[in-house]
Amino acid sequence: MTASPSAAQFPRESDSSGAFVRQQSRFREWVTADGSSGYPAAPGRYHLYVSLACPWASRTLIWRQLKGLRDVIGVTVVDPVRDEEGWRFTEEEPDPVNGFRYLSEAYTRSDPEFDGRVTVPVLWDKETGRIVNNESAEIVRMLNSAWDEWGDKTVDLYPEALRDEIDAINERVYETVNNGVYRAGFATTQRAYERAFDALFATLDWLDERLSTRRFLLGEQITEADWRLFVTLVRFDAVYVGHFKCNLRRIDDYAHLSGYLRNLYQQPGIAATVDFDHIKRHYYMTHPQLNPTRIVPKGPELDLDRPHGRDRIR
Structure with missing residues (x-):
């Protein structure tokens, strides 16, 4: 069974099996502290x-x-x-x-x-x-x-001692969760959708088990791996469950992922980066092939400020 190109969000990002294939980023130069890249870090630049x-x-x-x-x-x-x-x-x-x-x-x-x-x-x-x-x-x-001269150099989300483990978690989470929800939502064949769906929930189950004995993905320290996962988890129940048909379980149904999500959301300054009005209007109004009426649902009711209980896990 071949995919209908017009069914995908972006036809060039759907392969012959109906699977979503994300385009590669075009611009890949770096800002560095010493300017050796040609782009020196500087305030205001x-x-x-x-x-x-x-x-x-x-x-x-x-x-x-x-x-x-x-x-x-x-x-x-x-x-x-x-x-x-x-x-x-x-x-x-x-x-x-x-x-x-x-x-x-x-x-x-x-x-x-x-x-x-x-x-x-x-x-x-x-x-x-x-x-x-x-x-x-x-x-x-x-x-x-790169900007540690002007920022908080005590915050290191990619500590050298943990990089191998962070990279390994990032690789699985990117493929099956961060990009996995899109692979499910933008699949144009049943087989492609089910493969993405199954991989997504297999990883969510694995993460929930991992978090049963760790406060964060690598223990007591919040790292890059946690925030890369967070941005998908915080959108999951509001958008991906319904709009992308990722509906086996909600994050709120998980014993450990749910509290973990609230724990991250309640970190200082993080709630200000989350705007559910923008999130829901974007997904439900921008993908007419998935939501032709462009009606934005009023729910679900999310209470990310309630106690998370994660401080008891060591």
Whole structure:
């Protein structure tokens, strides 16, 4: 059975089996503390373009918050509803750096031949007038250390002693959870959907078991692995259960994942990076092939501020 190209969110991201295949990020240069990359870290030079709806972009907001970089790196939030022109800026929050109307203008200014899908986050260099990087996994690594001269250098989400274990967890979580919900939601054949669905819940079950004896994924210390998982978990019950048909269990049904999610959400400054209005309007109004009426559900009722009980786990 072959896939119908028109059924996928982005036809070029669906293979012949109906599986969703995410495009590779186009811009992959780095900001470094010493400037050896050609992009030296400096306060006020770089700007983030993000969507509060997007889990990949939310990673960068979390790092910016935890590293104390809010006064060092500016942020502009795009409209959560992406139309035919892509991510756009609004009258309420215009682009203060370039006056762009659409984020696609940042892409074509950086590469006039770019013809892929425009994504967030984008790390923009105001001095050279181009995109440095649009890969969230790399941007957060830069935020973790490149600006330590101006940020909180006591916060290290990728400590050297734990890197091998962090990388191993990240690899599984990315493939089956972070990207897994999209592989389920944007599958265009039953077989592709079920393969993604089964892998997703196998990993969620594994994570729940792991968290039965650890407060966080690697023990007592919150690391990059926790925040990369968090951005998917916090959207799961609100969006992925219904919109992406990931409905075997909710996160709230898990004995340990549910409290773990609340524990992370209640860390200082994190709730401000989560906007359920933007999240639900983006998913339910931007994918007409999945939700033709574009009706945004009022529920579910989420109480992420209730006690999490994770402090009892050692």
